Amino acid sequence: MMKEYKVSVIVPCYNAEQFLTRCLDSLVNQTLEGIEIICVNDASPDNGIAILRDYEARYPNVVVIDLKENVRQGGARNRGIEIARGEYIGFVDADDWTASDMYEKLYIRAKETGADVIACGYDTINSTGKQLCQDHPVNLGIGGPVTQSDLIIQSGSIWGKLIAKELLIQSGLRFPEQIFYEDNYFNAILGTLIQHYEVIPEPLYHYYVNTNSTTHKRNSPHISDRLKSLDLQLEYMQSNGLTLRYAPAIDYLIVRTIFNTVMMYLNTFDNPTLPFLEDLQKRLKDQPIQPGERNKYIKRLFTRREKFYLHFFRTSPYLFLMFYKIKQQFLH
Numbered sequence: 501m502m503k504e505y506k507v508s509v510i511v512p513c514y515n516a517e518q519f520l521t522r523c524l525d526s527l528v529n530q531t532l533e534g535i536e537i538i539c540v541n542d543a544s545p546d547n548g549i550a551i552l553r554d555y556e557a558r559y560p561n562v563v564v565i566d567l568k569e570n571v572r573q574g575g576a577r578n579r580g581i582e583i584a585r586g587e588y589i590g591f592v593d594a595d596d597w598t599a600s601d602m603y604e605k606l607y608i609r610a611k612e613t614g615a616d617v618i619a620c621g622y623d624t625i626n627s628t629g630k631q632l633c634q635d636h637p638v639n640l641g642i643g644g645p646v647t648q649s650d651l652i653i654q655s656g657s658i659w660g661k662l663i664a665k666e667l668l669i670q671s672g673l674r675f676p677e678q679i680f681y682e683d684n685y686f687n688a689i690l691g692t693l694i695q696h697y698e699v700i701p702e703p704l705y706h707y708y709v710n711t712n713s714t715t716h717k718r719n720s721p722h723i724s725d726r727l728k729s730l731d732l733q734l735e736y737m738q739s740n741g742l743t744l745r746y747a748p749a750i751d752y753l754i755v756r757t758i759f760n761t762v763m764m765y766l767n768t769f770d771n772p773t774l775p776f777l778e779d780l781q782k783r784l785k786d787q788p789i790q791p792g793e794r795n796k797y798i799k800r801l802f803t804r805r806e807k808f809y810l811h812f813f814r815t816s817p818y819l820f821l822m823f824y825k826i827k828q829q830f831l832h
Contacts, residue, residue: 505561506534507603507662508586512576513539516594517546519708524551526597528559532604536586540565540576548594574675574682577658581668588662595708596659602704606662615698616664617690622657622705649749651691653756653797658683660705667693676732680725688733688753692742718768723761727783730757751787752797758784759802759810766824777817784814 509527513520527537539552541564549566556564565579577591588610592598602620610618623631667673671693675682730753737743737750758780765780766772802810813820 503585505536505586506607507532507588507590508536508538508580508584508665509590509592509603510538510540510577510580510584511592511594512542512573512580513548513552513594514542514544514570514573514576515546515548516544517548517551519595519710520548520551523592523594523597524555524562526600527592528555528562529600530598530603531601532607535561535603536584537562538565538580538584539563540580541567542572542576543567543570571677572680572682574679574686575677577682578674578677581674584665587665589665589668590662591658592705593659593707595710597706597708599704599706603662605700605702605704609698609700610662610664613696613698615696616667617661617694617696618698618700619661620700620705621703622660622707623703624707624709626709646697648691648694649746649797651694651697652688652746652749653752653801654687654691657707658686659707663690676729679728680722681729684726684729684757685732685736689736691749692737692740692746719770720768723765723768726757726761726764730754748795748797751795752801754787755784755795755798755810756801759806759813762813763809766821772821772824774818774821777813777821781814781817 511523511527516523524537524539527535537555537559539555539562541549541552549564552562552564552566556562563583565576565583567576567579571579581589588607590603590606606618606620609615625631673686673689673693675686733753734750737746743750762777762780765776798807809820812823
């Protein structure tokens with residue numbers, strides 16, 4: 501008879517050899533009894549598989565999936581979901597780590613409240629060990645009780661949560677594969693499915709700012725995956741008749757994704773070009789909203805500077821590009 505667990509934690513592993521021990525030590529030493537740790541080696545070219553096999557040999561609750569083809573984080577997480585035996589499922593990135601009592605606190609609260617999704621706070625740590633900030637999911641600053649729309653626009657990060665496996669089984673929700681920013685899609689769709697959501701604000705998850713990760717690299721060809729993920733979100737909303745019900749949240753997702761893509765492009769590409777920006781502007785101008793005026797999320801969650809940049813870019817990508825190049829010259 502297969503052993504059942506309270507929680508299954510899925511860890512996709514790719515080029516994370518130097519961080520794996522810290523991550524796995526935080527998981528095998530969890531105070532919660534009945535935790536399964538599923539490590540998915542995503543055809544990583546480093547020596548991470550040797551570390552994973554060592555933990556698998558020493559700890560009976562560690563399971564290793566060794567993929568021969570790279571399926572990126574979304575695919576790796578999906579492979580973990582397929583074999584997970586826990587009542588709840590959690591995700592940890594291989595370069596992050598957790599407080600030793602994180603999953604015990606999340607599981608107990610979930611059982612006490614009947615929540616199908618529960619999240620904890622987190623802190624952000626840089627390479628020197630300095631804590632940059634603390635936050636928690638749905639810390640939206642818009643006031644009032646958390647709504648379904650609030651959950652749709654929550655942070656794209658999937659870590660620091662427990663999700664009832666039954667919710668994933670019934671909905672069939674999985675990560676898109678072979679693209680980056682797959683968690684943006686997953687979290688937005690998850691927001692439409694949640695029936696009972698709980699938050700423990702305490703920062704129990706430690707997010708490491710890995711400047712060598714693919715999404716942080718300069719001139720990354722994967723920047724357009726932000727838009728691919730957005731298109732998948734919109735396709736789901738439309739095909740499930742959710743567009744009108746969650747219109748403000750969806751408008752915010754579109755505007756925020758395009759704006760973040762513009763800023764990331766200008767800040768991380770050596771020679772940003774106008775055609776790419778013009779394509780983004782066209783998508784932005786297709787939105788029926790006036791940024792910062794009628795949409796409560798845009799009004800409250802964009803800073804004053806962001807609203808200025810948003811309006812400036814929407815008016816003229818060319819002038820905005822010139823402005824940004826001049827600004828960068830002064831900064832350097």
